[in-house]
Amino acid sequence: MSGSAVTRAASLMSGAMPDGVGVASGLTLTSVDRERVLPVSQALAGLFPWGGLRRGSTVAVRGSVTVLLALLAEATASGSWAGVVGMPRLGVVAAAELGVAVSRLALVPRPGPDLPAVAGALLDGMDIVVIAAAGRLQESHARRLSARARHRGAVLVPFGPWPGADLELTHVRSHWAGLAKGYGHFHSRELTIAARGRGSAARPTTATVFVSRDGMAATPTPLPSDGVWPPETGPVPVEPSMVENVTRLRA
Amino acid sequence: MRTAVIWCPDWPVVAAASSAGLPVTIPMAVVAANRVVASSAVARAEGIRRGMRRREAQGRCPELVVFDDDPVRDARLFEAVAAAVEELAVGVEIVRPGLVAVPARGPAGYFGGEEAAAERLIDQVADRVGVECQVGVADGLFAATLAAHRGVLVEPGASAGFLAPLAVNELAQPGGPERTELIDLLRRLGLRTLGAFAGITERDVATRFDADAIRAHRLARGLDERPPSRRRPPPDLAISEELDPPVDRVDAAAFVAKSLADRLHAGLAAHGLACTRLGIYARSEREEELGRVWRCAEPLTPNGIADRVRWQLDGWLRTGGPTAGIRTLWLEPEEVVEGKALQLDLWRGEGHAEAGEKAGRAMVRVQGLLGPESVYTPVLGGGRDPAERVRLVPWGEELTPAADPDLPWPGQLPAPSPAVVFPDPVPVTVVDKTGEPVRVTDRDLLTADPATVGVNGAPPRPVTGWAGPWPANERWWAKETRCQARIQVLIGTEPAQAALLLAYHEGAWTAHAHYD
Structure with a gap:
């Protein structure tokens, strides 16, 4: 019984894995574990020893908001709610382009001094809680929040360093394509992400993903025909001012 | 029970006109979902009818002033009418904005007859609020409402006779249950008047129609909608809330209303009950007590309760009812019915609903910590x-x-979009290779290629790539342009590269977003 579950888990994993990335601790997955893992984009799955965001874990993201948003995409699209605390600058349009179901995002941009209480309340009700607390949180509070996530079966995703994180995803470098001297536009971006953590995630891994207007993928997207300036030309709409003027004259 | 109903005709129009400061002598209409829901008498004279499409109404009457439907506005302004009526009569109940009911016996006895009382009420509302109203007195709310529409007093015991010749369409009242199908069916059955419908025995109606038709049948016979043996609510169903700090703003009141409504509804639902008459009471910091009863044809849902509490608080706070913030708020279910009709939640779930509800509760708790706008x-x-x-x-x-x-948005920035958007743009300096500041010309072109970009006073970094400018001359007619043109720049060298979105406005550059 448990043997077949392991095989199934392993075959599921191997399909999602880019070359050169393996499950760090080998075959430790059971079907119970799989139920306790929230899905992530295929391009990122190789970074996680559990193939996704394991419930109860703390996964810190450093260096890139894009990586953070990409983590939320699959889980929110399949019905989970995500809370984001303390990020007033979050680009919601970018989140939607990366596949995040923004209708299931709860944003608390300015938690103020109540940050631990707010994050704790959200951990009780949501599957994923993102918290940006650079230097605003004592280590004891941070550990208590991680413990609460473990207890509630939620995933805590701190943006920035976090004491005792189970896994840390760090943005290593980016390369932008599509931009030249005076023409084109940001068309796609190659991101290198390194992951290292504790226990089964102790072995460092890296992955290269590509972000384009179609979201995040493991392979680069070819430059589209409209990749040159001007980017998009739609029909010229009637300026509202013209309509207003006409009405004013008649009145 | 002898009931007097005070009806303000075309209340949505009257309320809209008074909040817009327009006289009632110009043709006006209130439109919801592109259909006229109410029109002024002048507009009706021009041929505007309820249910007409907005465009058709404007075609018939080009000078028609059109307002959007706004139940909050209607309810808020109606508080003044209810307060005026309350000066003469006790037991005021708001049926809906535009219609209040009071027990007729008290004022009739005090002013010497129902006719005198009705005249006093009309004068009082005209004097205090400056709006026209009509009064009808009859046995029961339904007959009294129809009497008010016609401005008549129905003798005691003559309600059934008064209703008999009226058309069955009257069974559908605004704010009441949807009865279009029933009315249509009755007409096809040849029952064109309330009297003809009332002539059928209740037993025959009960075996052939649904529960709502039985209530409609009771109305047609001049009886109350529900049999008089209503359950008295157990006293512990009333809930109250101490507000600390006291509420004096409408948005905070709306937040309180929502949590109180959920609690009241949960308490009622635990007893298998639902509320049809809701008493809303408040005490201000200076010990002023305010109270108002809302009556509803259909059992109130949590949202229905929250709406009424919000409207009422809105009305009190904006008309200056209390001179200080509201300190205590309590809701009393004045009349309850079996809550069978309210078990809506059974089929709603599709797996996501539970997660959504859990998340909703968490967010309400955060609102409790930080306030409603958090x-x-x-x-x-x-x-x-x-x-x-x-x-x-x-x-x-x-x-x-x-x-x-x-809609087409020409000049919209192409995807992928920036992951970090600055709520307050950051000043940047953009200079070309000779050190001259780069500007955008009137023809939306750059004066020179940007060579370095310095963000917020930091040392300038070399530009390794740039694109644009994307012109965006928005709202130039209103002289409140936000930006003239945007460019994307890539600054620094790998691995410490940063991609920014810069905007040019009135000679200065700002960074609006970071492709982080």
Whole structure:
């Protein structure tokens, strides 16, 4: 019984894995574990020893908001709610382009001094809680929040360093394509992400993903025909001012 | 029970006109979902009818002033009418904005007859609020409402006779249950008047129609909608809330209303009950007590309760009812019915509902910690900049985008969009290779290629790539342009590269977003 579950888990994993990335601790997955893992984009799955965001874990993201948003995409699209605390600058349009179901995002941009209480309340009700607390949180509070996530079966995703994180995803470098001297536009971006953590995630891994207007993928997207300036030309709409003027004259 | 109903004709129009400061002598209409829902008498003389399409109404009467339907506005302004009536009569109940009911016996006895009392009421409302109203007195609320529409007094015991010749359409009253199908069916059966419908025995109605038709049948016979053996609510169903700090703002009141409504409804539902008459009471910091009873044809849902509490608080706070903030608020279910009709939740779940409810409770708790305007759900709309395409809606409010996303937005920035958007743009300096500042000409071209970019006073970094400018001359007619043109720049060298979105406005550059 448990043997077949392991095989199934392993075959599921191997399909999602880019070359050169393996499950760090080998075959430790059971079907119970799989139920306790929230899905992530295929391009990122190789970074996680559990193939996704394991419930109860703390996964810190450093260096890139894009990586953070990409983590939320699959889980929110399949019905989970995500809370984001303390990020007033979050680009919601970018989140939607990366596949995040923004209708299931709860944003608390300015938690103020109540940050631990707010994050704790959200951990009780949501599957994923993102918290940006650079230097605003004592280590004891941070550990208590991680413990609460473990207890509630939620995933805590701190943006920035976090004491005792189970896994840390760090943005290593980016390369932008599509931009030249005076023409084109940001068309796609190659991101290198390194992951290292504790226990089964102790072995460092890296992955290269590509972000384009179609979201995040493991392979680069070819430059589209409209990749040159001007980017998009739609029909010229009637300026509202013209309509207003006409009405004013008649009145 | 002898009931007097005070009816303000065309109340949505009257309320809209008074909040817009327009006289009632110009043709006006209130439109919901592109259909006229109410019109002024002058507009009706021009041929405007209820249910007419907006365009058709404007075609018939080009000078028609059109207002959007706004139940909050209607309820808020109606508080003044209810207060005026309350000076003469006790037991005022608001049926809906535009219609109040009072027991007729008290004022009739005091003023010497129902006719005298009705005249006093009409004078009082005209004097205090300056709006016209009509009064009808009859046995029971339904007959009294129809009597008020006609401005007549029905003798005691003559309600059934008064109703008999009226058309069955009268069974559908605004704010009441939807009875279009029933009315249609009755007419096809040849029952064109309330009298003909009342002539059928109740037993025959009960075996052939649904529960609502039985209530409609009771109305047609001149009886109350429900049999008089209503359950008295157990006293512990009333709930109260101490507000600390005291509430003096409408948005805070709306938040309180929502949590109280949920609690009241949960308490009632635990007893298998639902509320049809809701008493809303408040005490201010200076010990002023305010109270108002809302009556509803259908059992109130949590949202229905929250709406009424919000409207009432809105009405009190804006008309200056209390001279200080509201300190205590309590809700009393004055009349309850079996709550069978309210078990809506059974089929709603599709797996996501539970997660949504859990998340909703968590967000309400955060609102409890930080206040109502602290938790937001984003809605994507139309726009040219990444910032203006997003509207953050406080949790619990309606999710409507700021602008239509399906319209063409020429000059919209291409995807992928920046992951970090600055709420307050950061000043940057953009210079060319000779050290001259780069500007955007009137023809939306750069004066020179940018060579270095310095962000917020930091040392300038070399530009390794740039694109644009994307012109966006928005709202130039209103002289409130936000930016003239945007460019994307890539500054620094790998691995410490940064991609920014810069905007040019009136000779200065600012960074609006970071492709982080």
